[in-house]
Amino acid sequence: MTPDGQCPFYVYEEDSSHLSIKCQQSSSFWSFIDFDLTSISSTDSIEALWTINPLQEQNSRIRSTILICIHWNIWKCRNAKIFRHEDEANLQISR
Template identity: 50%
Template sequence: MRTDASCPFCPDGEDCLHLFLSCPRAQSFWTHLQLDLTAVIDIEQMWIVNPFLESNQRIRTTVLTCTLWNLWKCRNAKVFRSEDESNLQVAARCHDDLLLWSNRCSTASDKSKLVEWSNFFIA
């Protein structure tokens, strides 16, 4: 386990911006999803930029939260188990989480949207 503030994937220092946007590992995942986040300059902006182009705010924040959560889990797999997860593994976990989370939706339309988004990650 690391005791310093360096990124587990590259020689740079690790902070939120680096972990989720500027790290080559994160950039690889965003590219895998075919999303261009080069215009995003800070994490807060991700909630405004709407990289998934989803009009429903509840769905948009859920999909973004799921994606960031699974990038975090990818980082933890590297730090705590020395495992390098593939983009396909991270995307599959996003798919599974969104399917699971869709069962908590209060409306059928929200549930349907999350199921659609879950399929985006395995397409």
């Protein structure tokens, strides 16, 4: 988080749910990789991703691995913005 607790991309309070699914930057990335997160309400947390299974993957180990990799790349994008002042494109994040 930034020292003031705000999202580095938009003027919102940053928490794990905001960073992972509610931030416009992360929402753009989810759309880019063709994941529909419309079934997650504004009050849901990131744990909802494991419940709603946007991957439609039945193997829980594969599903968890992919979701964790996606979150890791969203986190790296956030850190690039804060520490290097770089805005990474969705294609760069997906690599």
